[in-house]
Amino acid sequence: MQIDNWFYLHPKPATCGIFKQQADDFVVQEILGYDPQGEGEHIYLWVRKEGLNTAYLAEQIAKFAQLPLRAVTYAGRKDKHSVSEQWFGVHKPGKAEYDWSALNVPGAKVVKAIRHNKKLRTGALKGNKFTILLRNITSPDGLAGRIEQVCKNGAPNYYGPQRFGDSRYDPKGSNLVLAEKMINGEAIRNRNKRSMAISALRSWLFNEILSERIQAGHFATPISGDVMSLAGNASYFVSEAIDDDIRKRLTERDITLSAPLWGKGELPSTGATLAFETRVAAKHPKVTETLISLGLEQERRPIVLYPENLSWSREQDHLRIAFDLPAGTFATSVLREILNVETAEIGPSE
Known part of the structure; x- marks a missing residue:
């Protein structure tokens, strides 16, 4: 189970930069809503x-x-x-x-x-505001173009490496290592670690399906039976036929294409989309069987991630970039489409 082979929307970027050299290189503020x-x-x-x-x-x-x-x-x-x-x-x-x-x-x-007067509940967020400093930028010539592409077309809504564990110490990510043990029948008794392993496993399969959809050329192109997520909430509907109204709503970002978060029950997709999602999932029978056995329900997640209020500037050989994202999405998935990121060993803030 690899986490470094998922497809890019555009060719792999040539620009490189160092991420998280200091803790305050990565600043995140919750947007409660x-x-x-x-x-x-x-x-x-x-x-x-x-x-x-x-x-x-x-x-x-x-x-x-x-x-x-x-x-x-x-x-x-x-x-x-x-x-x-x-x-x-x-x-x-x-x-x-x-x-x-x-x-x-x-x-x-x-x-x-x-x-x-109300309890603060898990997931009760509108989003997060990120301010990120990337250091020692190399090959910066295509940087502005890549940022423009992401603003226009979005980025694949991959789960980021944080979901899978700290890749600096384990190439597969510690949570994913636990997930592999789980699907091979090993019990994980620590409740928190077990929860993180389950999340990593489900997220990994979502990323696999999304990556194969990009490879097939259907990241932004709807196909019959696609499940459309409504912007700003968890509601969705199935589009049996792709007409001008659907294309218009996709362009206006009123709806987005989605992929499955695996669990028990039938996939809501139909037609060509159902055939595609079933085929990809069939490559990973142990993963799907484990997720079903855990009692998770079939859910959907948008495959496109649009950063909002994006701004950026060059500071000598550094890049400072800021943007807002919906809750449950990852800044690293946006950065991945803009430049190759090398994660540094964290030092204290200055």
């Missing part, structure tokens, strides 16, 4: 963190507040090797408050705390 109301039984914490994973910080917040871990929630996990600003939710009915400035976790700071 709504404003906490200032009252209610849930405390929302806006936290700036560096060099910490989200689950660990949630544990530390629970300990500080002397609450069970289930009382602390977050909308999404953020890359440990970054500077990130994200929301945590603390369920604390009543009027008692905390001095959050006393939370003593190196690398973390509570910027503000505000109450809200």
